[in-house]
Amino acid sequence: MTKPILLSIPHMGDRELKLIKEAFDTNWIAPVGPHINAFEEEFCQVTGAGYAAAVSSGTAALHLALRLLGVESGDEVFCSTLTFIATANPIAYLGAKPVFIDSDRTSWNMNPDLLQEALENRARFGRLPKAVVLVHLYGQSADIDPILKACNQYDVPLIEDAAEALGATYKERSPGTFGRIGIYSFNGNKIITTSGGGMLVSDDPQLVAKARFLATQARDLSPHYQHSEIGYNYRLSNVLAGIGRGQLHLLSERVAARRRNFKIYQQVLGNLPGIEFMPEAIFGRATRWLTCLTIDPATFGADREQVRIALAAQQIETRPVWKPLHLQPVFAECEYIGDTVAKDLFTHGLCLPSGSNLTDEDLEQVINEILAVHHNSSKTHTYMFL
Incomplete structure (x- = not known):
């Protein structure tokens, strides 16, 4: 019987098991530890991002990104239409309304002209979206410059969904590092994997620090458990971060x-x-x-x-x-x-x-x-x- 040929499966190297063993040997099994810190730092070195927060999935990273930018119930968020549903689900989590934008044939990604026209129309009526979520599809960057220019013209923050595009380039830079916030996925079918996991990046250290805070149940600085905001259990485990470090080396x-x-x-x-x-x-x-x-x-x-x-x-x-x-x-x-x-x-x-x-x-x-x-x-x- 011939073996099945699957679409995209994990591809492990030699270092991952060593780093997992290190986490076990030091008993850093929880969603905190040296592998997480190192993974975030090494990810920034590879992508050129300013700061990074390792989380449990790309979807979690998107949810945090939208929350960090103040997206609330009733807000509109412009979003690429040709993408996996995980791009838009976090918009719905917050009670906001996605507005979907068609692709161009050059890259299969969001059409910059359609975005520019849509923002112009919304501005006339004072109904600008709270954010734009741009997907970099199947490992190819969208045409970021005109999209970012249109967003900046109307002061609408850009979130880049680079879940499928780690290792790609746009004019010699990494997609995911141009907008206000970028996100990546390390799901089992991605180019590198942590089994399940994701990364949120930004050049704004305060946004990333707030992402880490929200991802660890929004626990206030206190000797007891005190919470002034609603948070999430979204932090990546130290064990999986070890896998990510080994995988990143092979990108x-x-x-x-x-x-x-x-x-x-x-x-x-x-x-x-x-x-x-x-x-x-x-x-x-x-x-x-x-x-x-x-x-x-x-x-x-x-x-x-x-x-x-x-x-x-x-x-x-x-x-x-x-x-x-x-x-x-x-x-x-x-x-x-x-x-x-x-x-x-x-x-x-x-x-x-x-x-x-x-x-x-x-x-x-x-x-x-x-x-x-x-x-x-x-x-x-x-x-x-x-």
């Missing part, structure tokens, strides 16, 4: 492996009719966290779902591109600004197995199954028109 290698996956896929499949890969925007370097492509059934001979199902039958896991949040039932009543770019990408988009520990044999099997679908579809297509 450049993991990015290189995923970019190699993409290059192989593109070289073999890129000339097939109807296949287009997610472009790499000229303003940065993508990590290719996931290799994504779109399939035009009229020219390829099969649609996205037919390809996905055929690969699943061979135990190869693929996923459709994120379903836009404005099309999700839970957000059906929310405002949407844009056209059909995100919807089209979802309809035709597919994410291929992309883990940094894929073997050449794995890649060959994925490619051959896609070629087989095209070959069989082409034969059927030819037969039908003869």
Whole structure:
């Protein structure tokens, strides 16, 4: 029986277990300890962020970011629509209302022109959003400069959701470090993982200090347990921070492996009719966290779902591109600004197995199954028109 080829699985190195053992040997098992402090410092060195707070998930980091910027019930928050639901859920946690913005075709991320236009319209009526949440999708940075310029013009703080983009660049800098606050995820499927975990970063030390305070149940400075604010149990454990330190050391290698996956896929499949890969925007370097492509059934001979199902039958896991949040039932009543770019990408988009520990044999099997679908579809297509 052939082993399954999964979309993106953890890839451990040699140092992680040593650092975990160190946490056990010193009995630093709680959500406090030297690995946490070191992980935060080393993360800042790698990304160029000013300050960092390690937390239990990227979602927790986003929740804290919105809370730190004063988002409250009834507020509006502009948000990328082409993303995982975790980007928008924290907006709902606070009783605020997400307003979703369409993608551009250059990067698949938030369209800067649509954001500028939306902020102009809101400003005319005195209804500016409380914040903008910008996603850097599938390991590629959005076009940050015009987005940040528009936010600064109207004094609307920018939160960068770089959960999928650690190791990417935008004009030689790390996405996630441009806005007021940035967040990252270390979920098991990300480029580096702590099993579950996240990081909040900012150049404002007071914001990060407040994030740590809120993430540890908002306990006041007192010999007894005293609380003047509502807090959360969001701090990362020292054990998981040890894993993160070992993983962070391997970040450049993991990015290189995923970019190699993409290059192989593109070289073999890129000339097939109807296949287009997610472009790499000229303003940065993508990590290719996931290799994504779109399939035009009229020219390829099969649609996205037919390809996905055929690969699943061979135990190869693929996923459709994120379903836009404005099309999700839970957000059906929310405002949407844009056209059909995100919807089209979802309809035709597919994410291929992309883990940094894929073997050449794995890649060959994925490619051959896609070629087989095209070959069989082409034969059927030819037969039908003869």
